[in-house]
Every structure is written in structure tokens, then in C-alpha cells.
Amino acid sequence: MLMEREQREQQPGRRTLLGAAALGAGAMALGGAGTATAAEAGAAGKPGPVRGLPVPTVIGHRGASGYRPEHTLGSYQLALDMGADIVEQDLVPTKDGHLVCRHENDITATTDVSAHPEFADRKTTKTVDGTKLTGWFTEDFTLAELKTLRAKERIPGTRQRNTLYDGRWEVPTFEEVLQWADREGRKRGRKVWLYVETKHPTYFRKLGLGLEERVAKLLRKYGRHKKDAALFLQSFEPSSIQRLRKLVDAPSVVLLSTMTSRPWDFVEANDPRTVADLVKPEGLKWIASYAQGIGPDLSVIIPRTPDGKLGTPTSVVKDAHAAGLVLHPYTMRNENTFLPADFRRGTDANAYGDAFGAFKAYFATGIDGIFSDNPDTALLAAADFRK
Numbered sequence: 001m002l003m004e005r006e007q008r009e010q011q012p013g014r015r016t017l018l019g020a021a022a023l024g025a026g027a028m029a030l031g032g033a034g035t036a037t038a039a040e041a042g043a044a045g046k047p048g049p050v051r052g053l054p055v056p057t058v059i060g061h062r063g064a065s066g067y068r069p070e071h072t073l074g075s076y077q078l079a080l081d082m083g084a085d086i087v088e089q090d091l092v093p094t095k096d097g098h099l100v101c102r103h104e105n106d107i108t109a110t111t112d113v114s115a116h117p118e119f120a121d122r123k124t125t126k127t128v129d130g131t132k133l134t135g136w137f138t139e140d141f142t143l144a145e146l147k148t149l150r151a152k153e154r155i156p157g158t159r160q161r162n163t164l165y166d167g168r169w170e171v172p173t174f175e176e177v178l179q180w181a182d183r184e185g186r187k188r189g190r191k192v193w194l195y196v197e198t199k200h201p202t203y204f205r206k207l208g209l210g211l212e213e214r215v216a217k218l219l220r221k222y223g224r225h226k227k228d229a230a231l232f233l234q235s236f237e238p239s240s241i242q243r244l245r246k247l248v249d250a251p252s253v254v255l256l257s258t259m260t261s262r263p264w265d266f267v268e269a270n271d272p273r274t275v276a277d278l279v280k281p282e283g284l285k286w287i288a289s290y291a292q293g294i295g296p297d298l299s300v301i302i303p304r305t306p307d308g309k310l311g312t313p314t315s316v317v318k319d320a321h322a323a324g325l326v327l328h329p330y331t332m333r334n335e336n337t338f339l340p341a342d343f344r345r346g347t348d349a350n351a352y353g354d355a356f357g358a359f360k361a362y363f364a365t366g367i368d369g370i371f372s373d374n375p376d377t378a379l380l381a382a383a384d385f386r387k
Helices: 038-043 073-082 117-122 160-165 174-188 201-206 211-221 238-245 264-268 281-288 316-322 355-363 375-386
Strands: 057-060 086-093 099-101 124-128 131-135 193-198 231-235 252-256 293-296 369-372
Touching: 057 073, 057 375, 073 086, 073 174, 073 375, 086 174, 086 211, 099 174, 099 211, 174 193, 174 211, 193 211, 201 211, 201 238, 201 264, 211 238, 231 238, 238 252, 238 264, 281 316, 293 316, 355 369, 355 375, 369 375
Parallel strands: 057 086, 057 369, 086 193, 193 231, 231 252, 252 293
Antiparallel strands: 086 099, 124 131
């Protein structure tokens, strides 16, 4: 179930959700005063109650990870400097209960841990969400130990230029990112939006390292726990979002993998529903009872044909909007290897393909935003749909 995040029926035009005020006003809210509820929005056939963000919204996936090692302050800063509307963080815990920003708890590929002989005996094999992994894991390190490591490019074969920055940044804590966002917000005169994911919450709760309470504590400390917070919470486990909703009022999104997959908490609870069930009208209505949006894999929006090309769009965008939910699918990347076959150019899998063509196809479905490793490309593509 460990799956890499790769891979409105409305005419293009200048749009903000529910006639929102301009981004940067500092009063951006989701479900706040004066906005429709999800049920009201659904009844009107409109997107969910997000205010202030331009549509399509560009989310810097793990920062600007097409140009800097992911989940580093360097990657986050570049995404913000490029103009990303939101910057994403994924959270996992350390042995002593601190939240750090990594896409996975397995840090083998994203840090220089293997070059540290003092940690050689920490290498181990674990099963995380049904997948057996061998490497080094954040839950086996204290924060002080983790801070002796340095981040590096996760896919150096594809993004060789990013290796220039290997070793330049530490693994940041979530609290450091919240402090960074506050500093940048004061400097820019507007709130910096964050998109925060709880990773493998069931797995960590079984280890006594529950994520939701730790996330909520920090959100309250930095004033990002209210309905008008410039922040989205997200998780692939619906129960994690339900737990967070009892702790804070910040906007939340349920992430959805491929159609045939099942959320891991469903597997643990013997819930037979798949993503295909959750994107049916009844499943979307259930999600709208506790969340404000969904973040599906792009294949849920437009499936790929057997030859890897884009097929016919599904009804998920229309159905989700009818339920009052916003859609922020993932993930667009510029390289041929990640693009649908009909947008690849040349024979070099690591070269850029026709990313603008792919963005256009996805934005034309009426999605409200998109995660991208290349925020600058995404913003240029989105501009054509914001006019």
C-alpha cells in the first residue's frame, strides 16, 4: 500500500472558489463566516467552501522537489519564491516523538544515513502498511540523532542536477517549518499556506507515536487550528482526518490512491471499500460529512489507456463538486518518465516532455488545483485557466 504519489465541468475562466477575495488578503478561509457549508455548496452544484485561493491552485509538492531535494527548507523556500499558492509537508515522527518532514519514515533514499557508520546497526527490515522495507527509519532515531544527517536527492538518476544540493540542508521539523512560514508571512504581508499530511497514521499509533495529537498541539501553538487557517490537513487514511477534525477546525482533505486500492486503515478495520467506492456519490457524500475536499491520484480524474496515454475523464470532478468537495489531485512532474505517453517528447526518459499539454488536459476537467514538483511550470499552465 506504500504508493508513490506519481503519477468542474466548467469552462476555463478567471475563477476563485465561491467568489473568493484575492490571495494575499490574509483572510483566506475554508468554511468560515459568510461561506456556504459543504452541503449548501453541493446542493447548489458548486465547488466546496474554500475562500481566497486562486483556481486552479498550485501546490508545491514536497516544496519545489523538481529542483531541490524534497522536504527541505531549500525546497519549500524555492516553491514559495516561485509563487506556489501552497507548500506541502509530509510528517513522520522520531523516536522521541518529534514531527519531522519526510515523505516516508524510511530515510534511506532521502538522507545520507548510510554514510554514517555510527548508525549502521540501525538498518533493519520492517513492514509498513503491508510493504516490507529494508533501511533506516525515523522512529528509530531521536531528533538529535536525525539532525546529524543531511538531506539528499531521492531520485538522482532522473534529477541529476538536484544532487548539486545534496548535504546542504537538514531534515526539518514541522515546528521549524511553521516558524519559517510565519517569518515568510510577515515578510510578504500575507499568510503562507501549508498542506500537511499525516503519513502512515495507523502504523505509528500502534507504536505509541500517534500523529494527530502532535499535529494538533503544534497547530494550536502557531494559531493554525481554526477554520480560517491558511492550511490544509491531508491523509490517505480517512480515520486520521476524522480524528484531526475532533482536535482542530483547520480545513481537511482525504487523499485517494488508485481506483482499486484501499486506504490502509480500511484494510486494518476489514472495511472492504476501495477508492472506486469512495468516489461514487455515496462515498463522496460520506467524505463531505467530515472533510472539505479530496486529493485523488490523477488516474482517478483521467485514467490512462493500456498504452499509457490519457483516456476519457471520469465523472469524479462533477460528482465531488456536487457533494461540495474541492479536488486537488496529485502529482504532475515535467519529466517524460512521469508524463502520460501522449505527452512524452523524444527518447530520453529524464528529459522534459510536453508538460503544458498535460496540465491543460487535467485543468480542462475542472479540478480546483494540482500538486506539482515544478511550481513554476504549473503556475504558467494555470494562468491560462485563471483569466
